[in-house]
Amino acid sequence: MVKQHLQKMGKGLVKPETFFKKVRKEIVQKNKRLNIFISIPKKFDVKTKGKLGGLPVSVKDCVCTKGLQSTAGSKILEGYVPPFDATVVKRIKKEGGVIIGKTAQDEFGFGTFSTNCAYGTPKNPIDPSRSAGGSSGGSAVAVASLSFPHISIAESTGGSISCPASFCGVYGITPTYGLVSRYGLIDYSNSLDKIGVMGKNAWDCALGLSVIAGKDGLDQTCVGETKNYTTFKRVKDKVVGVPKEYFSSAVSESVQKNVWDAIKFFESEGATIKKVSLPNTHLALPAYYIIAMTESSTNLAKLCGMRYGLSLPIEGSFNEYFSKVRTKGFGEEAKRRILLGTYMRMKGYRNKYYLKAMKIRTLVINDFKKAFKTCDVLAAPTMPFIAPKFSEIRKLTPTQVYAADVLTVAPNLAGIPMMNVPCGTHKGMPIGLHLMADHFQEEKILGFAGVKAWRR
Amino acid sequence: MAKIGLEVHVQLNTATKLFCGCRNEPNPKPNVNVCPTCLGLPGSKPRINEKAIELGYRIAFITNSKISHKMFFSRKSYFYPDMSKNFQITQYEIPLAIGGYFDVEVKGKRKRVRLIRVHLEEDPARLVHVGGGITTAKYVLADYNRSGVPLCEIVTEPDFKTAEEVVAFMKKLLSYLQHIQVFDVKKGKWRADVNVSVPGGNRSEIKNVGSIKDMEKSIRFEIMRQTHLVKFGKKVDMETRTFDSETGKTYTLRSKEEEIDYGYIFEPDLTSFEMSKDYFKKLDDSLPELPEEIEKRFRKDYGLNHEQASILTYADPALAGFFEKCAKTYNDHKKLANWLIVEVLGFLNSVNKEFYETSMPLRKKQFIKFLELMDSGKMTGRIGKELIGKFIASEDNPEKLLEKEGFSVIKDELKVRRIVKETVSEFPKAVSDYKSGKEKAVHFIVGAVLKKTRLQVDPETVKKMVVEEID
Structure with a gap:
């Protein structure tokens, strides 16, 4: 749909003014019902030239947009209008993409169900009593619900692209750590954060990735090449690894069945199926949360009401003032992570938690590296269950919520690319297949996700 | 005996800041050399300035430190209004270099100061306390021009016993840092945290001391204060203190x-990234000549003695360069050295100024002219000594200055003889003293002649004439 739209735009067969008038009407209307956007620009900066010429693009709120409020879903950054564009936004604009809004998210990405949102929770368009997933919930809802051609720029730290894509039944690619510049991304956990793309199909995601990927002088950790990801490789004779640890009893039967069906489909397309083991998988969840919380507790320190965002009447010492602003500005989950993250890097605990988690991270990476010696991709369920109801989520403890990320944290910790591919439904709700590949092997994943017969 | 250790922070002489492209340059206007990164705006990211690493390694070289080939940075978290991110990017686990030493000379004795580490970090913003000091100001303004300026921290072992040793160390260190071009005294600042303890007491840390004079005074005060407490059986608290140069005392900031x-x-x-062997070889080759080498060369090439050569190399690196440039065209090297050391530095010392602060480094030709005026007899040495201060302070060329001040040498020998004759007749006592064998009495008359002629005569010629007149 994006492909056809771009062709029409290029040939002048679509009137941009009329098209974007419709776009605005629809997003305003759907936003009321589904809470997709935190901010919508007053005026669209419509361009029709370039690889994305005239394509509506939504951007997760944590990615800075010049002149457009960027809060990362937090009250502490309410009213913050960045004076610069994130590198990905700059590249999208340069290729003619039109930013249509900033999508709702868990505050700073702290959540699995988009229930930690300071500006309202996005709702699953298939069943609004259910979660859209998190933390890039708004982006997934936008892709799933908006009728016009569109891609969304999302972000994942521990599964924040895969999870909502799975719950809403859309495609979402999380690239290798370091393929896409993080300059302008409001940090959650710098060594884990990755900007990716959500779309209605694999090609849309690949197009978005082709535009945003590649080296950037403003982010030292970004080393990726710029290339065209939209020509898909064949899956014939490729090896699909199936890690046994990802099919435990924690994963619902319906999910397991649908994912296996998908894997068998690849076999019928000429791929070989190989059972593998990732023995350190059980260590990934605690290691991930320790590293993510530790880094985020330092990232959030700058938000203190002194230079931007929320401010209050100045009273008392700077410590008292900072505390007051932070008490008011941060939500409960942010506070929990600041406290835990700070604790885990203090003297006496630093060795036990932070440094140990960094070592475990290497073990997890080695597991994957070993598997990719014999496999082209790994296939697993994205989430252990279908999108839960908000009423069910309310009953969960924080650790139960964290456990929901059990299938997505390991590849995120390893920094390998991954993609959610819708592969069936249960009770009418989407189920996601998770495809993973070795570092910088996005093309292998896209080859599987883009199998023609697959896009039924 | 006291134990003193230093943490010296030196702003490195780079064109841009440590983690962004903003200019590293003092600016009287606040918050102009700033960008999202050094302001700590959400979404901004740091990127390393390779020049700062190079300069850091130079410091590691001259301090005989063990160099880490791996570059690695850490986050040091604490809340303070001068910190744009409320964490500082510094080096913790793996500093740039460790385990070095730096030798200094104190009262003619060589002393080895061991260094714990040398590492790079970013400078925080500058806070301006309005309407008072750090504890009394009504409010505080933040200037982010300084935020992200590269700092090199040099941490010593507590190897100093006296303020004198610390002063000798700082003087030599700062001189070296200028010679190897990592520190530009005109635009860069340095400051140190000074740790002092005396036997029987805890250690206190004096924060942010910014000059050698303050360092000396604060150490002397602290030793006195602590010794006093111990002597009277009182506890010396482990604490962080601040030095007030107005009162010359240190005050408690916070308890440790x-x-x-x-x-x-x-x-x-x-x-994190690793530097290649080739990188260090190039770095070694590019290292400028060190003061010790210059000092040796000055003795060999220009026939100076150890003291002269040392003063010219260590006092102010601009001076060594100036001497050498002048020596290329002015052949009486000893005279050149003497005039620079005794007269120029003497004058600057009397007005509390450094050589680099004057226009002198740029006036090589004029200074040579100044010396040549004396060599050709157009200006007497006495007048030269009289005029050197004015010469340094003004932008005038020496001939013009001489004329302006009315100090041209009286060429008319008859005129000089007439004045001598006249003066001799005015001091019969001195004449009779001289005649009775007190040869020194003649100086008295010569002095009087010089006074009358406003130094516009050569003292040796006058002396000859006076003796002739009396005889």
Whole structure:
């Protein structure tokens, strides 16, 4: 749909003014019902030239947009209008993409169900009593619900692209750590954060990735090449690894069945199926949360009401003032992570938690590296269950919520690319297949996700 | 005996800041050399300035330190209004270099100061306390021009016993840092945290001392204060103190029991990377000549003695360069050295100024002219000594100055003889003293002649004439 739209735009067969008038009407209307956007620009900066010429693009709120409020879903950054564009936004604009809004998210990405949102929770368009997933919930809802051609720029730290894509039944690619510049991304956990793309199909995601990927002088950790990801490789004779640890009893039967069906489909397309083991998988969840919380507790320190965002009447010492602003500005989950993250890097605990988690991270990476010696991709369920109801989520403890990320944290910790591919439904709700590949092997994943017969 | 240790922070002489492209340059206008990164705006990221690493390594070289080939940064977290991110990017686990030493001379004796580490970090913003000091100001303004300026921290072992030793160390260190071009005294600043303890007491840390004079005074005060407490059986608290140069005293800032746990983590936005052997070879080759080498060369090439050569090399690096440039065209090297050391430095010392602060480094030709005026007899040495201060302070060329001040040498020998004759007749006592064998009495008359002629005569010629007249 994006492909056809771009062709029409290029040939002048679509009137941009009329098209974007419709776009605005629809997003305003759907936003009321589904809470997709935190901010919508007053005026669209419509361009029709370039690889994305005239394509509506939504951007997760944590990615800075010049002149457009960027809060990362937090009250502490309410009213913050960045004076610069994130590198990905700059590249999208340069290729003619039109930013249509900033999508709702868990505050700073702290959540699995988009229930930690300071500006309202996005709702699953298939069943609004259910979660859209998190933390890039708004982006997934936008892709799933908006009728016009569109891609969304999302972000994942521990599964924040895969999870909502799975719950809403859309495609979402999380690239290798370091393929896409993080300059302008409001940090959650710098060594884990990755900007990716959500779309209605694999090609849309690949197009978005082709535009945003590649080296950037403003982010030292970004080393990726710029290339065209939209020509898909064949899956014939490729090896699909199936890690046994990802099919435990924690994963619902319906999910397991649908994912296996998908894997068998690849076999019928000429791929070989190989059972593998990732023995350190059980260590990934605690290691991930320790590293993510530790880094985020330092990232959030700058938000203190002194230079931007929320401010209050100045009273008392700077410590008292900072505390007051932070008490008011941060939500409960942010506070929990600041406290835990700070604790885990203090003297006496630093060795036990932070440094140990960094070592475990290497073990997890080695597991994957070993598997990719014999496999082209790994296939697993994205989430252990279908999108839960908000009423069910309310009953969960924080650790139960964290456990929901059990299938997505390991590849995120390893920094390998991954993609959610819708592969069936249960009770009418989407189920996601998770495809993973070795570092910088996005093309292998896209080859599987883009199998023609697959896009039924 | 006291134990003193230093943490010296030196602003490195780079064109841009440590983690962004903003200019590293003092600016009287606040908050102009700023960008999202050094302002700590959400979404901004640091990127390393390779020049700063190079300069850091130079310091490691001259301090005989063990160099880490791996560059690695950490986050040091604490809340303070001068910190744009409320964490500082610094080096913790793996500093740039460790285990070095730096030798200084104190009262003619060589002393080895061991260094714990040398590392790079970013400078925080500058706080301006309005309407008072750090504890009394009504409010505080923040200037982010300084935020992200590269700092090199040099940490010593507590190897100093006296303020004198610290002063000798700082003087030599700062001189070296200028010679190897990592520190530009005109635009860069340095400051040090000074740790002092005396036997029987705890250690106190004096924060942010910014000049050698303050360092000396604060150490002397602290030793006295602590010794006094111990002597009277009182406890010396472990604390952080500040030095007030107005009162010459140190004051408590906070107790060490409130010491912050910085919760260090690895800086995830900066990749660690390793420097190649080739890199260090190039670095070694590019290292400028060190003061010790210059001093040796000055003795050999220009026939100076150890003291002269040392003063010219260590006092002010601009001076060594100036001497050498002048020596290329002015052949009486000893005279040149003497005039620079005795007269120029003497004058600057009397007005509390440094050589680099004057226009002198740029006036090589004029200074040579100044010396040549004396060589050709157009200006007497006495007048030269009289005029050197005015010469340094003004932008005038020496001939013009001489004329302006009315100090041209009286060429008319008859005129000089007439004045001598006249003066001799005015001091019969001195004449009779001289005649009775007190040869020194003649100086009295010569002095009077010089006074009458406003130094516009050569003292040796006058002396000859006076003796002739009396005889």
